[in-house]
Amino acid sequence: MTYRLLYLNIRARGEPIRWVLRALEVEFEEERIDMFSEWGAKKQDFKWGQTPVLEVDGEQLGQTTVICRYLGEKHNMAVEDPWIASRLQEAAEYLHDVSTLAAFAFYFRIKNDEEQKEFFMGRVRERAAVVVKNLENLVTDEAGWLLSPKMTWVDVFTAAYLDQYVDMIDGLLEEAPKLQEILGRVRSLPAIQEWIEARPPLHEFETNEGL
Amino acid sequence: MTYRLLYLNIRARGEPIRWVLRALEVEFEEERIDMFSEWGAKKQDFKWGQTPVLEVDGEQLGQTTVICRYLGEKHNMAVEDPWIASRLQEAAEYLHDVSTLAAFAFYFRIKNDEEQKEFFMGRVRERAAVVVKNLENLVTDEAGWLLSPKMTWVDVFTAAYLDQYVDMIDGLLEEAPKLQEILGRVRSLPAIQEWIEARPPLHEFETNEGL
Numbered sequence: 351m352t353y354r355l356l357y358l359n360i361r362a363r364g365e366p367i368r369w370v371l372r373a374l375e376v377e378f379e380e381e382r383i384d385m386f387s388e389w390g391a392k393k394q395d396f397k398w399g400q401t402p403v404l405e406v407d408g409e410q411l412g413q414t415t416v417i418c419r420y421l422g423e424k425h426n427m428a429v430e431d432p433w434i435a436s437r438l439q440e441a442a443e444y445l446h447d448v449s450t451l452a453a454f455a456f457y458f459r460i461k462n463d464e465e466q467k468e469f470f471m472g473r474v475r476e477r478a479a480v481v482v483k484n485l486e487n488l489v490t491d492e493a494g495w496l497l498s499p500k501m502t503w504v505d506v507f508t509a510a511y512l513d514q515y516v517d518m519i520d521g522l523l524e525e526a527p528k529l530q531e532i533l534g535r536v537r538s539l540p541a542i543q544e545w546i547e548a549r550p551p552l553h554e555f556e557t558n559e560g561l
Numbered sequence: 562m563t564y565r566l567l568y569l570n571i572r573a574r575g576e577p578i579r580w581v582l583r584a585l586e587v588e589f590e591e592e593r594i595d596m597f598s599e600w601g602a603k604k605q606d607f608k609w610g611q612t613p614v615l616e617v618d619g620e621q622l623g624q625t626t627v628i629c630r631y632l633g634e635k636h637n638m639a640v641e642d643p644w645i646a647s648r649l650q651e652a653a654e655y656l657h658d659v660s661t662l663a664a665f666a667f668y669f670r671i672k673n674d675e676e677q678k679e680f681f682m683g684r685v686r687e688r689a690a691v692v693v694k695n696l697e698n699l700v701t702d703e704a705g706w707l708l709s710p711k712m713t714w715v716d717v718f719t720a721a722y723l724d725q726y727v728d729m730i731d732g733l734l735e736e737a738p739k740l741q742e743i744l745g746r747v748r749s750l751p752a753i754q755e756w757i758e759a760r761p762p763l764h765e766f767e768t769n770e771g772l
Contacts, residue, residue, distance in 0.1 A: 397695060398651075398655055398691060398692070398695055399688075399691045400655075406644075411647060411648065411651055412651050412655070413650070413651045413654040413655065415654070416647055416650050416651045416654055417647075419647070419650075420643065420644075420647040423643060424643065432631065432634060432635065433617075433631075436622060436627055436628075436630070436631040437622065439624070439627050439630075440609075440622055440623050440624045440627045443624040443626070443627055444609055444611075444623070444624065447661075450658075450661060466677065477610075480609060480610045481609070484608060484609055
């Protein structure tokens with residue numbers, strides 16, 4: 351099984367996949383595409399016209415939540431019960447939806463459209479607060495993971511998004527001690543700690559300046 | 562097992578769930594919430610602050626794609642192979658993403674913000690064209706369904722969204738004869754045909770006027 355991740359040179363929707371692949375300790379290659387200078391020409395090579403894409407033995411699979419669930423189930427970092435699996439994916443989708451709102455905020459910022467940037471950042475803050483509160487309530491087991499006695503892909507996925515949003519939204523995890531704990535534990539996994547130290551700084555498209 | 566669907570009184574992201582429940586011929590109740598006069602007060606009763614929600618034996622599950630996949634797998638209207646299941650969910654997610662763009666187009670229309678409405682309708686048309694082309698290519702079996710010799714929840718889900726978008730986007734299925742066929746077949750299922758005849762007309766929020 352060979353894995354190759356294709357994504358822009360930003361964190362955003364690619365970072366959860368990078369973290370899940372590392373947490374699984376599977377080998378993978380990555381192609382980083384500069385969103386300003388390269389993506390326009392590369393876009394046509396992507397069947398669905400979007401990234402991230404994970405190539406699995408040469409076949410393309412897109413959509414961050416789908417890729418992460420596929421990897422988690424393939425490599426036994428998932429729950430088996432279908433109802434719990436659905437509730438975990440529900441949570442992952444709500445968190446992932448915040449990234450759509452954030453992407454519009456970034457987009458309108460580079461277009462210098464202050465009004466629309468504000469509109470979407472308002473939506474980001476509103477939705478992130480709801481999602482964090484609910485995720486915190488999903489840590490029901492004393493082991494400290496989301497709806498599970500062991501770490502699943504959803505914990506890693508959640509940590510990879512929270513790692514971005516804690517710097518974007520003031521006080522995001524102030525009332526979420528269990529999520530702080532998950533974020534800390536996932537960041538401390540050796541392969542992820544190594545990545546956090548090695549990864550490029552934030553791309554200018556996704557800095558938190560003026561949000 | 563009792564099912565209760567809670568959604569606004571529009572089609573949008575609720576309609577795929579209504580169609581899947583009917584295609585499965587399972588009993589369910591529905592509560593329709595008026596998005597202008599009722600939703601503001603009801604919102605706080607929803608854990609994640611959003612609809613649609615399916616109550617399964619009284620427990621809430623949100624997110625259209627997650628609900629439909631759960632129902633499809635529970636009631637044997639799904640493929641078993643994990644890779645094919647992932648590719649089908651990938652397709653469902655790309656189609657579902659169009660509804661986010663359409664929701665913003667509707668929103669900016671009622672705000673009389675012509676420029677933003679146009680921006681989001683442009684995105685709707687661009688993405689819908691890509692998604693339709695790819696879905697058409699996923700009808701690989703002579704049985705005429707998406708990546709499967711039998712109808713799955715993804716066919717029903719796809720038909721329920723296309724049923725909305727064919728009226729919104731001129732010529733959407735012109736070069737997609739296989740999707741036209743799927744749409745026709747799903748619309749002809751007795752329980753769905755009955756619903757199409759009985760359902761309320763489009764809510765003013767989601768008409769196609771001036772899009």
